[in-house]
Amino acid sequence: MKVAVVGTGYVGLVTGTCFAETGNTVTCIDIDEKKVESLNNGKITIYEPGLEALFERNIKQNRLHFTTDLKEGIEGAKVIFLALPTPPGEDGSADLKYILKVADDLGPLLKDYAVIVDKSTVPVGTAEKVTAKIKQNAKVDFDVVSNPEFLREGVAVEDFMKPDRVVVGTRSEKAKKIMDMLYAPLVRQGNPVIYMDEKSAELTKYAANSFLATKITFMNEIANMCELLGADVDAVRKGVGTDTRIGKRFLFAGIGYGGSCFPKDVQALAKSAQEVNYDFDILNAVMNVNDKQKTKLIPQIKNYFAGDLKGKTIALWGLSFKPYTDDIREAPALYNIDELVKAGAKVQAYDPEAMENVKGQIGDKIVYCDDQYSALENADALLIATEWPVFRTPDFDRVHSALKNKVIFDGRNLYNPDDMGELGFAYYSIGRTTING
Numbered sequence: 385m386k387v388a389v390v391g392t393g394y395v396g397l398v399t400g401t402c403f404a405e406t407g408n409t410v411t412c413i414d415i416d417e418k419k420v421e422s423l424n425n426g427k428i429t430i431y432e433p434g435l436e437a438l439f440e441r442n443i444k445q446n447r448l449h450f451t452t453d454l455k456e457g458i459e460g461a462k463v464i465f466l467a468l469p470t471p472p473g474e475d476g477s478a479d480l481k482y483i484l485k486v487a488d489d490l491g492p493l494l495k496d497y498a499v500i501v502d503k504s505t506v507p508v509g510t511a512e513k514v515t516a517k518i519k520q521n522a523k524v525d526f527d528v529v530s531n532p533e534f535l536r537e538g539v540a541v542e543d544f545m546k547p548d549r550v551v552v553g554t555r556s557e558k559a560k561k562i563m564d565m566l567y568a569p570l571v572r573q574g575n576p577v578i579y580m581d582e583k584s585a586e587l588t589k590y591a592a593n594s595f596l597a598t599k600i601t602f603m604n605e606i607a608n609m610c611e612l613l614g615a616d617v618d619a620v621r622k623g624v625g626t627d628t629r630i631g632k633r634f635l636f637a638g639i640g641y642g643g644s645c646f647p648k649d650v651q652a653l654a655k656s657a658q659e660v661n662y663d664f665d666i667l668n669a670v671m672n673v674n675d676k677q678k679t680k681l682i683p684q685i686k687n688y689f690a691g692d693l694k695g696k697t698i699a700l701w702g703l704s705f706k707p708y709t710d711d712i713r714e715a716p717a718l719y720n721i722d723e724l725v726k727a728g729a730k731v732q733a734y735d736p737e738a739m740e741n742v743k744g745q746i747g748d749k750i751v752y753c754d755d756q757y758s759a760l761e762n763a764d765a766l767l768i769a770t771e772w773p774v775f776r777t778p779d780f781d782r783v784h785s786a787l788k789n790k791v792i793f794d795g796r797n798l799y800n801p802d803d804m805g806e807l808g809f810a811y812y813s814i815g816r817t818t819i820n821g
């Protein structure tokens with residue numbers, strides 16, 4: 385099948401590459417000329433494990449193409465995905481300007497029936513809006529389908545190729561048949577394509593992300609209680625997670641959720657609720673708790689240094705919002721950097737993949753180090769913000785001898801507190817015993 389993907393970012397590039405891998409001929413379209421030039425030169429534009437090999441293979445086999453020209457890109461396409469940004473607008477609601485602009489552009493360009501697919505995360509009613517926009521100028525029949533994406537960055541290829549489920553919102557039998565054909569290779573192992581109306585599909589995406597953000601936040605509050613009551617959040621996590629009604633995943637306490645989606649989608653759902661005069665109280669609490677949680681270790685760091693961080697150097701391990709990605713959108717690390725620098729500290733950071741992106745965003749506000757140990761040179765303390773595997777079993781002797789004060793503030797609960805005590809560290813983590821050193 386011929387497929388077009390408009391917007392070649394995280395979701396668009398993964399969608400395009402994976403559908404090429406299942407035999408379709410795919411053209412990805414983007415307005416970012418530099419991005420398209422790089423992709424056309426065979427240079428992948430995002431770090432995503434496993435994607436590069438598929439990208440290279442499908443380019444070589446002539447199934448994957450890139451262009452900045454929408455008209456050329458959608459030529460002959462039976463399915464046109466919209467994988468465009470939906471950032472928060474000034475009031476927190478999802479800004480649909482990118483989607484509606486492309487919908488406007490698409491109308492006059494359609495030559496034959498096509499299924500236009502909203503892959504972006506969009507509020508309820510967007511499929512209707514996109515339909516109306518395209519209809520203004522379209523001379524042919526078309527359907528607009530909502531097909532939200534549930535992939536996680538860092539495991540995007542696996543999530544895309546073996547989805548738990550695929551949600552498709554459409555009431556058109558014609559569109560349904562085409563979507564069935566496209567997704568058949570991905571749901572072969574028995575995970576379903578769930579069909580529903582467009583509005584329910586749109587809401588499903590916000591419900592899923594908001595529920596997961598709530599689950600994490602609930603555990604973060606339990607962790608905060610653990611600290612006050614002398615309990616251990618890891619034990620509690622195991623104790624509750626083995627109940628299959630609760631499930632083991634997304635119960636890890638830490639310095640809050642970040643990323644390009646949970647923060648914006650929780651906010652957008654809260655805004656949608658407001659628009660229909662509904663007080664979605666839980667979501668407001670989730671946002672408030674997460675805001676506080678991100679910098680939860682800062683008062684403890686300040687306290688350790690008797691309230692004064694002026695002239696102190698803090699080593700920071702991890703900048704991306706989670707491991708296996710170079711994405712720094714809403715990364716808790718950035719909020720901690722702000723607080724530390726504001727308090728007069730110098731930050732020396734290392735991240736396996738995200739340093740270029742951070743440099744692009746905050747420049748020389750911090751020092752960028754070649755590896756995790758250089759970040760410790762002359763540092764007064766170590767703060768861990770992202771659970772990259774390389775931080776899990778470091779050479780603790782090296783860490784110990786490099787740090788001026790033998791203290792670790794661990795925002796991702798990487799180590800066992802007792803072990804840290806035995807190794808001679810003071811150790812602060814989330815929802816567990818503090819080792820005062």
Ligand SMILES: NC(=O)C1=CN([C@@H]2O[C@H](COP(=O)(O)OP(=O)(O)OC[C@H]3O[C@@H](n4cnc5c(N)ncnc54)[C@H](O)[C@@H]3O)[C@@H](O)[C@H]2O)C=CC1
Nearest residue numbers: 391392393394395414415416467468469470504505533537
């Ligand atoms: N990043 C993720 O893990 C996930 C994101 N989503 C949703 O998918 C959507 C896209 O997200 P990302 O891929 O992360 O965004 P992104 O920002 O990485 O990529 C969007 C791309 O669209 C391009 N673009 C903007 N206007 C355009 C136009 N008129 N024509 C062609 N291209 C245009 C941009 O240049 C950019 O390359 C959002 O709604 C997001 O909420 C959903 C699931 C997962």
Ligand SMILES: O=C(O)[C@H]1O[C@H](OP(=O)(O)OP(=O)(O)OC[C@H]2O[C@@H](n3ccc(=O)[nH]c3=O)[C@H](O)[C@@H]2O)[C@H](O)[C@@H](O)[C@@H]1O
Nearest residue numbers: 533534535536537634635636638640641642643645705706
């Ligand atoms: O809509 C989206 O963009 C995507 O958002 C999330 O995926 P992603 O943001 O890539 O990453 P997650 O693995 O969900 O992690 C999000 C944040 O939650 C944090 N987290 C996650 C799990 C956990 O137990 N504890 C926890 O603090 C992570 O550190 C990270 O900051 C969802 O998991 C995807 O299903 C969804 O498609």
